[in-house]
Amino acid sequence: MAETKVKICGLQDVEVLKSMVHLPVDYIGLVFAPSRRKVTAEQASRLISVLADWQTGKAPVAAGVFVDPDRDELNGILAAAPLGVIQLHGNESPAFCREIKEAFPGVQVWKALSVAVEDGGANNDELALESYAGTIDAVLLDTYDPAQRGGSGRTFAWEEIPDYRKRASALGAPLFVAGGLSPDNVGGLLAAYAPDGVDVSSGVESDGVKDIAKITAFVERVKQS
Template sequence: MADTLVKICGLQDVEVLKSMKRLPLDYIGFVFAPSRRRVTPVQAAELVAELSAWEAGKAPGAAGVFVNPGLEELRELLATVPLDVIQLHGSESAAFCREVKQAFPQVKVWKAISVAGTSQAGDSDGNDNVVSYAGSVDALLLDTYDPQGSGGSGRTFDWGQIPVFQAAAEAHGLPLFVAGGLHPDNVTELLEVYSPDGVDVSSGVESGGIKDLDKMTSFVERVKQS
């Protein structure tokens, strides 16, 4: 079984990023949507430049988090910031995701699917959601429904809904990431019960709104040892 991929999202500070260089991470996320973790293209370019000096194996990929961007916005940003992943967290349609893939073939496209906090939607919705994006994206990410649409809620959803999405994603060859309220004390349970392809964490490895190296280290160790 392949190692579970780890993405730490919401990096803003170069010194914090430098402190993380010994962590075996797969992706680092930079938020371009309205958020307290939002970075400018210039800030992001400085942060991404630090990834080339990573000390723990292969340098992590750079993922940009967007909510309902336009193609021109993405084009302008990619001219400044060399992203590996465009992560779409809004109401972007499958048709728009295809447009993004065609416009930027060198960049992977991930689509976040919002999941209700409790199981209310019924099994078919999970399957239909995945099927609608099959062929239009490179990966899917489950996150807790956020009415503000700010690119992440920091709360968990009902994990009992994961298997429906997981089965559909696997049938279409799509990696499935899980986000939403993850932290060092609950990620092991998620991995043992559901074995997603990847996990995405932000606020769960912070103290006082700042990325905490001890929490990040603990999170990554628990994922990679599971």
């Protein structure tokens, strides 16, 4: 079985990222969408420069998180910050995803889908996943929140994962799970559903700030599972 990939999202502080260079992290997430974790292209460039000093295995790939970006925004950010992944959390169409893949050769395109929370709420999956065949490189499941795209700190109904996994596999796309993950619950997720990767942000924070002890615990629990 392939090793589960780890993405630490919402990074803003260079010193925090420097404290992570000994950890086997596969992706770092830089948020360009409206969020308290939003970074500028210049901040992202400084953060990405730290990756050259990574000490454990291969350096993480930088993923930029966007909600319904336009081409001008993407052109400007990628010119300043060499992202390896464009992660789309809005209502981006399959045609847009294909356009972005063609415009930025060598950059992966991930599509995030919102899934209902455990205590109810509607899925925000208007666009059929199957229509993205050939246009995306990975599928990321996050928790549906009517007020924001991601970052809610809440888990979704994990029993939905097997169906999405089957559908993503049919597209040849790995499945990542986000939404409310933490060092305390990620082991249970991996044992029950074994996604290809996990994505964490608020679950490794203390008082809204990334906590290296929690990041370390999260990464260790994933990589030891």
